[in-house]
Amino acid sequence: MPAQRPEDLPGLIAEAFNTNDKQAMLDLYEPDGILVTPPDGAQQAGLAAVDEALTPMFAAITAAEITMTSAMRAGDIAMTHADWHLVGKDEAGEPIDLRGKGTVVSRRRPDGTWRILFDDPVGA
Template sequence: MAATGPNLIEEFAKYFNSGDLDGLVSLYEGGAAFIPEPGTVLTDAAGLRAALQAFLDTKGTASIVSTTETVNGDLALTHSHWRIDIPGGGVLEHTSAEVTRRQADGTWRYVIDNPFGGAVLG
């Protein structure tokens, strides 16, 4: 299912929680920038798939705490506070920063996905 609004985090969480790698990848434009950890930027399809698979391999459950979006034409800046509870007691939690773009068919995809938001600043 394609995202019909600029904030893709609900779709991301749905695909993540069902372990659907192809669904996750479908949320990204070709050549989109993905930051799997501070200091690393991936723009290739194989790198994106591998990084998303690594997140899926945690077997965690994603939940969304809060979101915001600012739309300007066919581009949007979104932020989401997300949390992944990992079996055994681990937790990943951050506030993200993403840029999404409206596609010709009206759906939205990530252009830049930075799950760690300001944490990349050190």
């Protein structure tokens, strides 16, 4: 389901994690979108790279809660900030409990929907 407003993106990201639907998450990105991956801040550019970076995350995360804290728009570009909480299990079966503040920059498409252009989960 595409985002009808940039404010919809945090909830759609959480829904993708909560339903373990990596394709739904990928569908939220622009074809040239960038995902910043912790802990080193490497930039994964384009859907193939974002897909590869998301694979271990979707293997580990079983639940997500994401709450938007602010949003700004300038024409067809928007920036949202959100608090997030992810839980799951790592490869060894140990619990994962991560929290952070992230930033998403999105762009309105010609059909009026919004997609992620820049996603920095630790860049609040």
